[in-house]
Amino acid sequence: MAKGYRYLDPQAVARLSKINLIARSVVEGFISGLHRSPFRGFSVEFAEHREYTPGDNIKDIDWQAYGRTDRYVVKQYQEETNLKAHILLDTSGSMGYKSEESSLSKLEYGSYLAASLAYMMVRQQDSVGLVTFSEKINHFIPPRSTTAHLNVMLKTLETAHSGQATNISRTFHDLAEHIKRRGLIIIISDLFDDAKDVMRGLRHFRFKRHEVILFHIFDRWEIDFPFRRLTDFVDMETNDQLQIDPRFVRDDYMHRIRDFIGAYKRECAGATIEYVQTHTGVPFDLMLHSFLAKRKRLH
Amino acid sequence: MGAFLAQFFMNPLFLVGVGSAAVPVVIHLIHRRKAPKVRFSTLRFLRVSNERTARRRRLQNLFLLLLRSLICALLAIALAQPFLAASGWADGPVTAVIVLDNSMSTSAEDEGRAKFGVAKETAMDVLRELGGKATVALLLSNPPGDYSAALTNDPSVIEKNILGSSVSAGRASLPATIAKAREILEESAVPNRQIIALSDMQKNSWSTADTPPDGKTLSKMPVVIIGCGSKDTSNAAVTDVAVRAGSRVEGEPMSIEARLLSFAPKAVSQTATLYVDGQARDRRRITLAPNVPVAVSFTYTFTRPGVHHGQVAIEDDRLKADNVRSFTVSIQRQLQVLIVQDEKSAVEFMDSSFYLAKALDPLGGDAAVRSPIRPARVLTASAESEKLSDYDAVCLVDVARIGPGLARMLKEYVREGGGLIVFAGDNADLRHYNAVLADPADALVAAELGQVLGNADDHTQFHSITDVDYSHPLLERFKGENIFNDVRVFQYVSARVAGRSAASLIGLPDGSPLLIENRYGNGTALMFTCSATTDWSNLPLKGAFLPLIHEIVHYVSREEMVKESYLVGSPVRLAFPEVREALPVEITSPAGDDHKLETAPGGAVNAAVFDLTDRPGVYSWRAAGRTGAFAVNPDTRESDLHRSDEAEVRGISRLEDVHVVSSTDEMRETLKRLREGLPLLDYFFLLVLVIAVFECFFSNWLTPSAPAEVRKNKLGIVTTSAHGEA
Structure with a gap:
């Protein structure tokens, strides 16, 4: 276990140690593992029978089946393989928001989440990589399953900082083209960009047969908007200012945020993307444990 | 500037505070400047929400700002103690007319004290309130004949006049009296003029009939009306006394009818007493229902000729003046009737007035049995030398022509209340009659006479009397007795009733009148279209003739009463x-x-x-x-003690600036208000309060409810599966 890294909380690690992140869909890998592989024939786990065709190895013929059915059939085996996962962490300016009520900024929360996920993956012999992005890709650490690689990712997370504008959709399109081998894409972002463009990027992942898990991170105050006094709001990405009496816009704002979240929920469900909406007030380990447990039940 | 503001504000210095209207604006600007800066993840949603509500909020905030500024400004104005200055009021002494209602109704007593006494005391208070420098006149609603109200700046004169004034038995016309007061004040050039009227507010004193007919406002000067006395309307009155008897001759029973009326809200018992020549002669016990006139009839026979006086009186109540009503009656030994005829017949019964004279005095000359009527005969030629006013009635019997002198005397006589009875006949020149007596411009008889119809020589052809007006006072006593059934009219003068004051009392079947009445001045003229002899009709021979002639004489001679x-x-x-x-x-x-x-x-x-x-x-x-x-x-319109309220007084009197008060204190307050104007301090504070309350409600309504505390749900996490499961 890696120690001494800011975003790898020992308590969280302990809590998540008994649960695995298993790919729900088929992933491609070369090492035997937890996940179903599309490659058959070299594994030990029986999958199905198939009619013998010339060219098949004779030793693969199931003679017991021949005795029962008087037909030549060969056994097919499904090979369990290791998972290649990419964790995409949004480090745009908006992810740096931390309300007075919250102890973590969204970026810090996302970093904890990313670190925990990375640790889990490496622990279960899966390869995991890390991508941080804002307007463009800031860091790209390709997936590997070694502990040293985990250390690199954790260090990268520690050095990540927010501050730039967002261009999520372009980043997603670039990565979808860049990642050749299908695997698991874990996105951690507040998605404060044009929702339609973002969804196009997400669908691009799906088009490339990746499984996508989307962690939509908010600060509690972004949802409840509990401001009461006349306030000059400063945009963390553009530094634009807007003086508003929050009492008068609160209802409309909350309505729009609900619509924003609701749109992602609908679109993700339609695109078979697993959508998890949370906020920084929820302990990330609890949230992750709850999510993984639920996922396991459904798997 | 200060002097100008002092006209409207007691403490104009406080008006500086109007500048506090800017305070809400300044607070608003400071508040905007001091708004805390908060870094927020994105303005994407806030900007859209703000744009959507900004316009409406800007208007609401502007209105709210205006309300708050208004509150500050009004508060400052209220502290400056504004007042509505009295119109036309200037520094200097007052010129006033005190109108004192001394009509009969003010003698009504409240708990043993006359309303007029209260009004006089209040008038003294008013005089004191006006101060020693005031120029004042006292005007009574019912002044004596030589009374003249004059403005004086010597209060002792007015005081003396007030104390010396007394209640009258007449009716007040306060609109007219106030008009008179205005005239007095208009002669004065000083600016501070006012009319102060003290009245019991009795309804009839404020009658519309007394207001000037031009429809203009009666007075633009301030008029303060002080209502004195209670609102109790209890009072009974003798509203009328009439002598209804048919004869003013001694020994003849006379009917004296009185009408009583009570204005009390409940029925009251009363005793009506007839006094004649100072002595009680008869008494009746009656119950008077509220506002229902009751007639009480007494019968009395005067035994001596001469002028007699009497009263019908009821028991004393709150208003004594209307409890007695007097009458006078002139009783004669006999009624004097002058018969005018052209000539006397040598044969008595062939005389044209024989039957008439007999009917008037059937026992003529018998000193033992005296007739109530004494006829005197005179020839037409010497009639002008007669003093007609000595006679109760004059009869023209078959007079051919009436000379201009006699015609003038007759018209003057009837106009002054005398009675004239004209009989047609063979000698009467009908054209001359039409010209002298029936001239439409000045008709004494008011009947256009036509031609003689029928034949006096043929008694087989006749007309019966078919049309008798029994509702007429002259004939009402014959109703149901059928005394005219056997009367036959052989010859008559056709006539057409002309004039609104004329009427046919007895008519023939062909529509021609037999007896025509015409009211002329204060008297009555009657015209028979047939003669007083038996040639033209058998009426003189019939039983109806005597009572009819007596009734006619009594009827036409009654007018003087x-x-x-x-x-x-x-x-x-x-x-x-x-x-x-x-x-x-x-x-x-x-x-x-x-x-x-x-x-x-x-x-x-x-x-x-x-x-x-x-x-x-x-x-x-x-x-x-x-x-x-x-x-x-007394005028018994004063007996009704119902009062007029302020609205009625305002409407009836057409007073522009009228203030009706009911006490001395109210009067002082009103006079002070007239002098100093109407203080508006309370109204401004009330306005500030109302606006402040409205501002609170409006502000509260505008401000959305505070956001609910962040709900502590278990995890605060919302997830959806890849298949859309939550």
Whole structure:
């Protein structure tokens, strides 16, 4: 276990140690593992029978089946393989928001989440990589399953900082083209960009047969908007200012945020993307444990 | 500037505080500047929400700002103590007319104290309130004849006049009195003019009939009306007394009818007593329902000729003045009737007036049995030398032509209340009659006579009497007796009733009238279209003739009685048509005061007018060796003690600036308000309060409810599976 890294909380690690992140869909890998592989024939786990065709190895013929059915059939085996996962962490300016009520900024929360996920993956012999992005890709650490690689990712997370504008959709399109081998894409972002463009990027992942898990991170105050006094709001990405009496816009704002979240929920469900909406007030380990447990039940 | 503001504000310095209206604006600007800066993840949603609500919020905030500024400004104005300055009021002394209602109704007592006494005390308070520098006049609603109200700046004169004033028995016309007060004040050039009226507010004193007919505002000067006395309307009155008897001759029973009316809200029992010549003669116990007139009839026989006076009185109540009503009646030994005819017949029964004279005095000459009517016959030629006013009635019997002198005498006689009875006949020149007596411009008979119809020589052809007006007072006693059934009319003069004051009392089947009445001046003229002989009809031979002639004489000679009663304050005209030169007249009032006046012979009739009839009671007069009397009674419109309220007074009197108060304190407050204007401090504070409350509600309504505390749900996490499961 890696120690001494800011975003790898020992308590969280302990809590998540008994649960695995298993790919729900088929992933491609070369090492035997937890996940179903599309490659058959070299594994030990029986999958199905198939009619013998010339060219098949004779030793693969199931003679017991021949005795029962008087037909030549060969056994097919499904090979369990290791998972290649990419964790995409949004480090745009908006992810740096931390309300007075919250102890973590969204970026810090996302970093904890990313670190925990990375640790889990490496622990279960899966390869995991890390991508941080804002307007463009800031860091790209390709997936590997070694502990040293985990250390690199954790260090990268520690050095990540927010501050730039967002261009999520372009980043997603670039990565979808860049990642050749299908695997698991874990996105951690507040998605404060044009929702339609973002969804196009997400669908691009799906088009490339990746499984996508989307962690939509908010600060509690972004949802409840509990401001009461006349306030000059400063945009963390553009530094634009807007003086508003929050009492008068609160209802409309909350309505729009609900619509924003609701749109992602609908679109993700339609695109078979697993959508998890949370906020920084929820302990990330609890949230992750709850999510993984639920996922396991459904798997 | 300061002097200008001082006209409207007690403390104009506080107006500096109006600048505090800017305080909400400044606070708003400071608040905007001090708004905390908060870094927020994205303005994407806030910007859209803000744009959507900004316009509406800007208007609402502007209105709210305006309200708050208004509150500050109004508060400053309120502290400056604004007041509504009295119009036309300037520094300096007051000129006022105190109008004191001394009409009969103010003598009504409240708990043993007359309302007029209260009004006088209040008038003294008013005088004191006006101050020693004021110029004041006192105007009574019912002044005595020589009374003149004059402005004076000597309060002791007004005080003396107030204390010396007394209640009258007359009716007040306060709109007219206030108009008079305005005239007095308009003569004064000083600016601070006001009218202060003290009245019991009795309804009839504020009658629309008394307001000037031009429809203009009666007075633009401030008028303060102080209502004195209670609202109790309990009062009963003798509203009328009339002598209804048919004869004014001694020994004949007379009917004296009184009408009583109670204004009390409940029925009351009363005793009505008839007094004649100062002695109680009869008494009736009656119950008076509220506002229902009750007639009480007494029968009395005067046994001596001469002028008699009497009263019908009820028991004392709150208003004593209307509890007695006087009457006078002149009783004669016999009624004098003058018969005028062209010639006397040598054969008595062939005389044209034989049957008439017999009917008037059936036992003529018998001293033992005296007829109530004494006829005297005179030829037409010497009729002008007769003094017609000595006769109660004059009969023209088959007179051929009436000379202009006699015609003028007859018209004057009837106009002054005499009675004329004209009989047609063979000699009557009908064209001449039409010209002299039936001239439409001045018709004494008011019947256009046509031609003689029928044949006096043929008694087989006749008309019966078919049309009798039994509702007429002259004929009402014959109703149901059928006394005209056997009357046959052989010859008559066709006639057409002309004039609104004329009517046919007895008619024939062909529609021709047999007896025509015409009211002329104060008297009555009757015209028979047939003769008084048996040639033209058998009426003189029938039983109906005597009572009919007696009724006619009593009827036409009754008129003078009506003139024997007048209302308080109304002028009395005493006519002496038979005298040509100025005639001294002596009048003694009920209080025993003697008044001397003289007739004015220059007019149509030699008459004197006496207008000092301010006391109710019996007035006696002496002139030209004759004596007479007339009764003056109070106007019983004053008996109704119902009051007018302020709205009625305002509507009826058309007073522009009228203030009705009911107490001395209210009067002081009103006068102070007139002097100093209406303080608006309370209204401004009230306005500030209302706006402040409205601002609170409006502000609260505008401000959305505070966000709910962040809900502590278990995890605060929302997830959806890849298949859309939550």
